Amino acid sequence: MVIEGGGKKNDAGYWVKGDGGQKHGFALLEELMSENVVTLPLLLDYSAGKHGDTPCMGTRQVIERQRTVEGGKKMEKLKLGDYSYISYQEVRNLVVNFAQGLHSLDIKSGDRVAMLAETRSEWFISAMGCLRQNVAVVTLYTNLPDDSIAISLQETEVKTVISSYDLLPRLMKVLPQCPDVKEVIVIEDQLEGTGSIPEDGIKLIPFKEVLSLGKSCENVAEALPKPEDLAIIMYTSGSTNQPKGVQLTHTNVMSAIKAYIIQADLTVGDRYLAYLPLAHVMELATELALIAMNVTIAYSSPMTLTSNSPKIMKGTLGDAKIAHPTCMSAVPLILERVIKGVSAAVENQGYLKAMLFTKALKYKQRHERPSFSSRVLDAIIFNKVKDELGGQLRMMVVGGAPLSPEIHNKFRAIFGCTIQVGYGATETSASITSMDSDDPRTGHCGPPNLDVLVKLRDWVEGGYLSTDTPQPRGEIIVGGPMISKGYYKLPKETDEAFVEEDGVRWFLTGDIGEFDETGVLRVIDRKKDLVKLENGEYVSLGNIESRLKTHTLIESLCVIANPGAKCVVAVMVPVAEQLKKIGVTCGFHEDTSLKELCNDEKVKTCVLEELKSHGKKQGLGRWDFPAAIHLTPEPWTPESGLVTAALKIRRKNIKDHFRDAIMSMYDKVSKSE
Template identity: 70%
Template sequence: MVIERGGLCNEAGYWVKGDGGHKRGFGLVEELKKADATTLPQLLKYATDKHGDAHCLGTRQMIARERKVENGKKLEKLKFGDYNYLTYVDVQDMVVNFSKGLYSNGMRSGDRIAMFAETRAEWFVAALGCLRHNVAVVTIYTNLADDSIVDCINETEVSFVVTSYDILPRLMKIIPRCPNVSQIIVIEDQLEGVGSVQSDGIIITPFKEVLSMGESCEDYSHTAPAEEDIAIIMYTSGSTSHPKGVQLTHVNIMWAIKAYLVQADLTLGDRYLAYLPLAHVMELGTELAMLALNVTIAYSSPMTITSTSPKIMKGTLGDAKVAQPTCMSAVPLILERIIKGVTKVIEDQGYLKAKIFSEALKFKQRQDRPSFSSRVLDAIIFNRIKEELGGQLRMLVVGGAPLSPETHNKFRAIFGCTIQVGYGATETAASATSMDSDDPRTGHCGPPNLGVLIQLKDWEEGGYLSTDKPYPRGEIIVGGPMISKGYFKLPAETEESFYEEDGVRWFRTGDVGEFDDTGVLHVIDRKKDLVKLNNGEYVSLGNVESTLKTHPLIESLCTYAYSGATAVVGIVVPVVDRLLKLGVSLGYTEDANVKDLCCDEKVTNAVLQEIQAHGKKRGLGRWDIPSAIFLSSESWTPESGLVTAALKIRRKNVKEHFNSAIEKMYNSLNIAE
């Protein structure tokens, strides 16, 4: 069975194409076609010709910085002013000048350049400047481990790296291990410029100097990219293995952009808050789509979004309050943290306010559509909370991992915005399926995107078949013009994951899906997450984790079971404030040591009981719920190797790191039996 967007399955096994999406979006797709905008530089030219002096990219003015050390940790606090905006004409001029500046520095069409910097306007401009010069952009997450960064740079044999003032010291420590690199372009800090750095023979060039070189360059010559040329070599975050370089062409990314245009009900006057890594395909594709939609992009960071964010100086407003975005993107982990943060603030105000908030939230979650009562609750309770994200948010796009129905419902009720869950992968240019904005349901990822075909292939070992009733199930295979050419310098892995059939290129996702009778996709499992217990029951570890981590006590969670095990066990990183509160109820003082609490069997059992009750309440089966847990007092970061740069769990690494704890849990379970 092959599934296409909209309608019902026809006799040939294809789903009849429907009109799902916004009419204006289909009109924009036609405009791009008429403008012959088939590459990303042509997309920018189309947007500039159409939008001209409208605001395009915004950056907040940095006024002051404070650095201090507390409890042995280095802290930085920033004071910001208003946003300063570049128009579309400004951005186009900078892109042209950066392209010419690269030429002045010896870069030629067909070369490659690495982008190793945080999300910001200069990243976006530099990348488009490279692409205009037909230089492929190698994107590298800033929070990858040093060894992985070195491997990405050396594997692609880049001689130029674009980085930022903040990351330059780290890059200089590892650059001796990258013999091909001869020049580093540094995006300046607003207050300190490039700063002082020991170059050790490497040419250090400020970003603005490259622009100046381009402005004065008179003999510029380049070959414009074709739609089938490689635009991006995007390194995955590596949840199951070493990061792989996914080769994405201009046409791959343009199809993902078209899909976004059709789905997003956005136009002039809308504002997008950009803070996710541009090294992630979802964020890059989204920001490029904003160009065509005439949506202003205001840049932020995870450390400065709200007024209580870690790097915001006291008395300074968070980025969201200043930018007042109408649309944002997020991954489920961000939404879960926001909800837990809001709940904690309310609970700290006392039992009565917490109870009122809880009941009001439950009421709003039961509403199918806005009502007079829900508007009253907004005015009394929720509008104050909405202000933390600017008070204007009406559309949120979520991807990167499954979003639990509980989180979906709560966030939508609190912030009063539509939530469109999407499904995709770097290998599909982030485009596979996405929810329609007027779909109130949760727990699914919508129908296939524009141009996408999806097959469900039988996976007999896991018990998932396309002939299953009432709905077909199987491994999700995505096909269409958005599918990558394959992995950089990895022919065996490319052959294993990609194939051509009937003139269509396909990618095997490794995820298991189910289509219901309305044509929307439910991602129900992942092949590598499915474990068969000794009683014959299959357990989806990923599904267990996405369900349990909605509990306010859990910061991070990894469940584990070996094939033939008697039960599931879990490694839990607790939320410190919640754990301390639980400790007080068990006789500990308010300033108890977190490590001591994590080692206390009485505390561990109390957390386990909370998790088990939560899992049962959320509909997990008897065999899904962990029978034992281990509490870890250390947060999991990409640097530790326990989560990816996109904050997905690296199950194998967690298992190896906590192997002795896992063995101890199973030994205790066997003794109990």
Template identity: 55%
Template sequence: MSTVRGVRGANNTWRKADDIGNEPGLQLTKHLLDNSIITVPAILQYSGDKNGDQPCMGTRTIILRHIEESKGKKLEKLELGDYVWKSYKDVYEDMLVLSKGVLSLGLKPKSKIAMFAETRAEWYVFSVACMNAGMTIVTLYTNLNDDGVAHGILETEVDTIVTSVELMHRLAKILPGNDQVKRVIVLEDQLDGIGDAKATLPSMEVLSYGEVRKMGRDADVQNIEGPGPDDVAIIMYTSGSTGNPKGVLLSHRNIFSAITAYVVQAHLSPGDCYLAYLPLAHVLELATETAIIAMGVSIAYSSPLTLTNTSPKIMKGTVGDARMARPTAMCAVPLILDRIIKGVLTNVERQGKFASKLFSASLQYKQAINGNGGVLSRFLDTMIFNKVKAELGGRLRMMVVGGAPISNRTQLIIKAMFGCTLQAAYGATETSACATSMDADDHTLGHCGPPNPRTIVKLDDWEEGGYRVADEPLPRGEVVVGGDCVALGYFKLPEETKQSFYEEDGVRWFRTGDIGEMDENGCLRIIDRMKDLVKLQSGEYVSLGNVEAVLKTHAVVDNICVFCDSNQNNTVAVVVPAAETLKKIAAGLSKNESDNLSDLCNDADVVKAVLKTLQSHGRSQKLNRAEIPTALFLTSEPWTPDNGLVTAALKLRRKPIVKHFSQQIAAMYASS
């Protein structure tokens, strides 16, 4: 296969080379296109007919729910049993019945229905049922704050919301005063059904998922026409870093572009298993699961709270979802991968200095060979890394990572620990999540692959930041994405749509605001973000996102925000520390390890030691002098969507963070 993966065309554009991708994936994509199987319901029908009795969706049985109290907080722990599977035929028939059920409720084609629930099989099946009935799904992250959820509900004027028992209490706070919502459909809990959901919202019609399915079985509904490729499938609310979340209008054709990208890149077939735990409220997970269905692969549903043996909701003695499902493929975001790495390294350190040094040396060797294993690599897997692999089931072959830039260090460590391919992808909700993605056989680092099929990537000069397509040795500029993946625009935001989207030569384009560089193989490397680039008084530019991505790879950092005043010559940072690592640093200073996290964060000696550690780490990772923080503030307060410091996708909200820590930032600059 040629090393050229992206082909340069006229006007600073790049496309994917036609022969790149696995052959079965290319054939499947051609078959779907040739037979006009482009909408999400059509793909489920195609696979339901083709794969029949093969396992499609698996959900773990909840045996027992136990509430524990710790430090005044109530913690839910679950005892879980085996996965229970539904076949492709069963899932498709459920979807058809639910389509009839929602139509029998009086909902019409082109109407909107909101999904506000955690990732689970019923979420997917119900949403596709609504699409099959010609409706548009409004997706809302469950970790959007209440104002964000209320904004999405009000703006779209939905009269029906699908939710879970666990989220009914939030809707009870959000919906009073909202006269437009008439109906709530509740996805049942395995043990409690819908509990007291009907009493929670007594003024509304409250139905269970099962009741809607029964209505569908009894309904006399004929000739469901289904959606067209250019109908709006989803209004997907993005968790913007400023202001209210925006509703992105995504058509079935948009989603299909992301589906085909995954199909062409993934070496999967019936018998493989995909572990689903990321939010279905984002197009990345929705498109991935639809691609998985198109390939006839099984989906085992999970959540970040039950993923591994040490996940917060797993009861002692219960096996985590990954060990039980034994997936061969999964998706992830860099934050989750960094936490997996920190968890593994922490467990190794507890085994003593010898075990820690042996593991470290073995890990360094496997990173150095980067997937080119021999006899020694297989020996190390047998003796050391198979125990690590077992945490994610022991069969993992393929991982796709997106949502944010991934560091070379994280990429190498994950591949070394788990022996899987790790394919970085790049995109935004406005480009159906996936504009470029790496090939499975690509072991190079630092890029996120060539453009996906039927997608064009263009670089535009950004003179203010000093990035130009004519730059040597490689062209640089703002990344502009064109093709079928580009959304129709923002819901009820014509000015914002006009600023970010445009048509040219029959192609729809989206200005991403990211700064990219195209390498000699036609692969995209994200090197900056226009909003994150700050010019120091000395004239040097600092990329805040890049500095944060580098420093976040250290074990002491759980989260970090770097600040850069253009009237200064240095950066400062606020860090949410990882508790276990911070206590080790404190112990090295002869501090009392039993001190609570807040006390350690306020200890001047501890802060000084953490700063010195991060400065050393930054230098080792090739940050320059101007990029390395000269002062540091530690906070024990976690950053969550609820307190408004991160988005629902866990991205930093810089303006709220600056406002929240304004006094500390001023003090750091005054002292540095």
């Protein structure tokens, strides 16, 4: 059975496969098709011609920077001013100038240029300038480990890297391993320009100089790409091995853009706060779709997003409070942290206020539709919380990992916005399925997107079959125009992940899914996460983690079970404030170090009891509960290799890193039996 996206609503009111029907955004798609907008540069041309002087991109002014050292770590605080915006036409002019500047630097059609920079307007302008000359863009996460950056640059043999003032010192340390790189285009800092980094044989070119070179050029022949030309080599963060370069054509990315356009109810006057990595196709396709829809983009950073963000100077408001976004994108981890932050703040206000907040939240969660009562509760309780994200948020798009129903419900109730969960992969241009904005349910990720083909393939070993009742289940296989050409210079890995069947190119996701009667997909497991215990019971490590992580005590969690083990165990990074509360109940002083608390057996027992109680409420079964836990005070970062650049856990690396602790846990469990 193959399910195809792009249909109409059924009698239950949900979007499923159909032979007709139309939704908001289809008119725009028809206009794009009639204008023959089939590549990313043509999309920008269309938008600039149609939206002209409308504000397109905004950047916040940096007024002052303070640098300090705290606990041996360098810290930076910023005093920020207002946003200043440039129009659609101005963005296009800058892109054309940058493209012509590249030509003057002898960067030609068919070349590759790497991008290692934070999400900002210059990233977008640089990338679009490259694409305008049919130069493929190699995108790198800024938090990739140095060795992964070096491998990516070596593999693609780029001679030019576009980076930023902040990342230049780090890049210069990596470049001795990359002999092909000859020049770096540096996006200047507002206060310090390009700085004074030694060149070490590498030519440093300011971003503005490239714009000036292009502006002074006349009659430069454009090498506009064709739909099938390579646009992006996007390096995935890799949860098991080294990053792989996913090759995406203009057709691939345009397919994801079209899907977003018909899912999002946005138009002129809407404002989007951009802070996720543009180095990932989810954010890149989103911003391009928004530009087609005449939405204004305000650039931000996870470090300056809210007034409590790490780089915000005291007395300075966070970006969200200044930009007042009506729409945002997020990964589940961001929503989890927001909810945990709200919960902690409420607890600190005392028992009475915490009780009132909890009861009001439960009431709003029970009553999905807006009512007079919910508006009163907003005015009295929730508007102060909403204001942290600008107070005008009405749409949140979530992707990158499963979102727990609990977090989904709480965030929607507190912030009063729709949450559209999407499912995709870099190999599918981040486009497989997405929820409809009118769907009040949780725990699923919607029907297939426009032009997407999805089928479920039997996985007999794991017990998932397309003939299962009441719902068909199996490995999720995806086909359609959004499917990547494969991995750059990795033919073996490409052949393992992509197959040709019946004239369709399919990507094997490795995820296990099921369709319900309304045509929506639920991702219920992952092949690599399913482990068979000694007693024959299967446990899903990813499912256990996603349910337990909703507890405010957990910062990071990895559940582990070797095949044939008697039970699962866990390694966890606790939230310091929450663990200290448990420590007090165990007889420790409030100023006891986090390391000492993590090593105490009584504290570990209390943590396990907390997680067991929480897990029961989350519907976990008997064999899902960790029999032992190891607490570690050190946060997991991409630099440590324990999580990916997208902050997904790297299970094998964690097992290797904590091998002794895991063996010790299993020894204690065996002795206690």
